[in-house]
Amino acid sequence: MSTDSVRDAGATPEVEQPWAQLGLKEDEYARIREILGRRPTSSELAMYSVMWSEHCSYKSSKVHLRQFGEKAPASDALLVGMGENAGVVDVGGGWAVTFKVESHNHPSYVEPYQGAATGVGGIVRDILTMGARPVAVMDPLRFGPADAEDTRRVLPGVVAGVGGYGNCLGLPNIGGEVVFDPSYAGNPLVNALCVGVMRHEDVKLARATGAGNLVVLFGATTGGDGIGGVSVLASETFDEQRPTKRPSVQVGDPFMEKVLIECCLEVFAEDLVVGIQDLGGAGLSCATSELASAGDGGMRVALDRVPLRDPSLSPEEILMSESQERMCAVVEPSKVERFLEICAKWDVSATVIGEVTDGDRLEITWHGDLVVDVPPRSVAHEGPVYERPYARPGWQDALQADAPASLPRPADGDGLRDVLLRLVASPNLADKRWVTDQYDRYVLGGTVLAQPEDAGMVRIDEETGLGVALATDGNGRFAKLDPYAGAQLALAEAYRNVATAGATPLAVTNCLNFGSPEDPDVMWQFAEATRGLADACRELGVPVTGGNVSFYNQTGDVAILPTPVVGVLGTIDDVARRTPIGFGEEGQQVYLLGTTRDELAGSEWAHALHGHLGGLPPQVDLAAERTLAQILVNASRDGLVDAAHDLADGGLAQALVEACLRRGTGARIWLPDDLDPFVALFSESTARAVVAVPREEEVRFSDMCTARRFPFVRIGVTDGQGDDALLDVQGLFSVTIGELRAAHTGTFPRLFEQDVQPHA
Known part of the structure; x- marks a missing residue:
């Protein structure tokens, strides 16, 4: 030729x-x-x-x-912003950190192993290009129904690709998500994040x-x-x-x-x-x-x-x-x-x-x-540069009006216990160890927190203990109900997760996964989500340093749930002060921080147990998120909490289960008198966390919350250890740690164990 x-x-x-x-x-x-x-x-x-x-x-x-x-907030920490391969932030002591999340969605459907593997490779090179040594990766993943035939083809290959490439590079995988929803059938989301470390002068x-x-x-x-x-x-x-x-x-x-x-x-x-x-x-x-x-x-x-x-x-x-x-x-x-x-x-x-x-x-x-x-x-x-036409979809009002109020709610202890056990075994809330055990989480020796903790955390300075924490979040159901609020809720949860681990949120990256921009409905979702995220970043004081947009995520004319995945990076002066999610010693006081409302639209309960999506998502309260983060970071720094876990998918019930299972410690819980027990356990109201406070620190911790006028209430005490210990919701039901573990850990092996295939 x-x-x-x-x-x-x-x-x-x-x-x-x-x-x-x-x-x-x-x-x-x-x-x-x-x-x-x-x-x-x-x-x-x-x-x-x-x-x-x-x-x-x-x-x-x-x-x-x-x-x-x-709309970017003023930030003394931002060294390199949007427009380069990745953003760079100053984390103190002459150290700089670069991080970014990107998508490799369509290739991972066509060739799950290579699509996911090269997604990891690409984001690692973006970080390397900034002059940094890559030190950790994360992988927010989304698939079709967990029991669907094609999910059993795609998920094992994607997980093997993420693990195979990252493990061979010798990079720890410290966090991420695995989420299932029918909208991702035929169009999985494989987002990959990498973080790297350098000195300021090496950018x-x-x-x-x-x-x-x-x-x-x-x-x-x-x-x-x-x-x-x-x-x-x-x-x-x-x-x-x-x-x-x-x-x-x-x-x-x-x-x-x-x-x-x-x-x-x-x-x-x-x-x-x-x-x-x-x-x-x-x-x-x-x-x-x-x-x-x-x-x-x-x-x-x-x-x-x-x-x-x-x-x-x-x-x-x-x-x-x-x-x-x-x-x-x-x-x-x-x-x-x-x-x-x-x-x-x-x-x-x-x-x-x-x-x-x-x-x-x-x-x-x-x-x-x-x-x-x-x-x-x-x-x-x-x-x-296109200004695509967009308009609020004609179906949006009907969707928001279809609240889950008519769904049956259990009224007694046996019913609540049954809902809890079914939810902790549901694919989105079940233990993800089948996935994360295929990743090396501790190679390089710098990992101090990794899955299933609220945030991944790595030490970047051996002498001082300086470290960074990262979390990624994004609830597509909330974004479908209200894309403006849904994007803000994604940011709020990632921000809260970082603070729960004891780190101060500093900067944001995002991967905005949507359907076709040629569809005015989709474009409206994108415009609203972007506006919501920009407004929330300004209010929380965390600039966007870079990210990725992934359009055309749909099969035929069926688009995925609008899925803005938000990554937040935070700093911690000494990783020895980190806060894990698990209850440890017996006799510690369990406190619930934040305000609980009857907010179950888009919840995991509505989705997993009833297949329902409708209503308005939980209320966004960014001022409350900011105050809660200050409390959690200060409590970590001053040694006032032994454990902390944010409340998100599955509400208080899921947070308590995960806190008990993490270190095998039970708890006696009494729910607040002013709340319906079902709402208290399963509401997904935001700006909330559950913490375990040593008895000798109760006064100091209470004074900290009171001084900030932040709602808090003592709801229990840690009690008992081992499989026979109980999560005892007093006056309603109790369940052993062993029974919780069996329900929580059995789902993924049952779904995917037979689908593991060796890869070169």
Whole structure:
């Protein structure tokens, strides 16, 4: 096949091009021709198609995402904000932390193992690109019904992929979620978060500056896997599973990534790079155009220098390939020899493929022929921006009016006991050890809290004990009932989880998972959720540092629940002061913090036991969340609590069960007289936590709550240990720790044990 050069493109304007097959709209193709003053070459068309895809360009979400900057609270901690590969925050003592969450949803449905594995690999490289050593990962996951046949195909593969890649990298998996809902059937959500640590002076940025500096491609060779991943898979709706989509899924090699990490860190330590970018979505198209666009000149690249593992690849395919474990660095000529020496030491392939120019064009040649000649900003940062039409759905009012008031509520102790045991065994609330035991949670030796704790926590400074805590949350049912409030509730829960562990919430990342932006109903959900999240971040004082938007999460015309997944990072001066969720010693006083209301719409009780979704979600009270966080952080710092657990899915009942099971300690509980027992146990009102206070600290703890005028009430005492100990809700029912454990831990093995398959 002859090369389609820039010269050819200028001479043959009439040539028909497959712009629609590459995901471009007719007006987008026309705009490309207008920018270039001619038809694009096939290589240019490939670049624009992937870089102008929804996944890369954020063309439907940009107008809404701007709020995260416009409404951002003042923050002395923010070192690098949105726009880079990941945000960076100052955590004290000269340390900086970078973190981000992204999606790999559609690839994980097509090829569960590789889709999930390369999702982990991609987010790890984003963190590495900032100059940081990756220190932990997390995985918020969502699937169709737990007993569905396809869930039994997808979930074991996804879990194996997350664990296989992360374990091979030697990174602890410290948290995440596993959630089931029918809306995710055929469109699971596989979101991956990574956190990394560096010194302030080590921060790196993705930009190509300095004419004459060289462009070095290093890492794995380039193959045919992942071609068109961001445009073919991530930026269109699934109508059905087609084998032809399989080449769009990348294939990961975690051992290659492990040496690439160490190679990069040694290169960083010797200050050998001017700018650096990983090759993830859109591959070389993204790395070259973004580096050049963010720099102070142009770039010229010889594409035929790219090391290939498939020599039959065309220039278009090389530009679109999303082969994993690759990086692109800008290096001063005087430092290239040392850069290549370090790569050789780590057995990492490295090739000079181009240089920074003093022009304003991105020029790419193929065996001497010029096949790309474009303004880099037009590819990377000046793609189409859509103000998609949106409107409140006609069905929203009826949905909100369909409150669960008519659902049967148990009125006696036996009925309450039965509901509790059924809920703790329900897939969303059941023990997730079958999943988390496939992950290494303690490798590297820095993990101090991990699943099933409220937040994951890692030590980042051995001398001082300085650490960071992270939590991810997102309730799609709440967001369906009210997307504005639902996004705020996701933030509030992650914020509360971090504070419950004893850390001060500092910054936010998010992964916004929605259906098709071309559907006005979906776009309204997205607009409302984004507005709600931006408003709540401002009120809580935590800036958004970056994140990801994932659209087209639907099968045919059936969209997933709107699912804004929110990650919150917090700091703790000394991880020795962390607060676990489990009740420990006997004789400690159990307190309930916060206000409980009759709020069961969208609850796990309504969902798991009645298949009901309707009404209004729990009330958002951000001022109360902020005060509760202050109490929990101060109580942790001053040693006033031995355990703390936030109240969320499943309400007080689930929190008590998990607190008892964590360290095998029972409790005698008396419910507040002014609450209906069912509401007291299963309401999902927010801004609440349950804590265990040593008897000698009761006065100090009570004074702290009173001084802040925050509601608190003593509801019990820890009592007994071992399987025969009781969770005794006095006057109503009791259940042994052993019976709770059997109900809580049996669900996942029963559902998925037979589906475990070995993976290479």
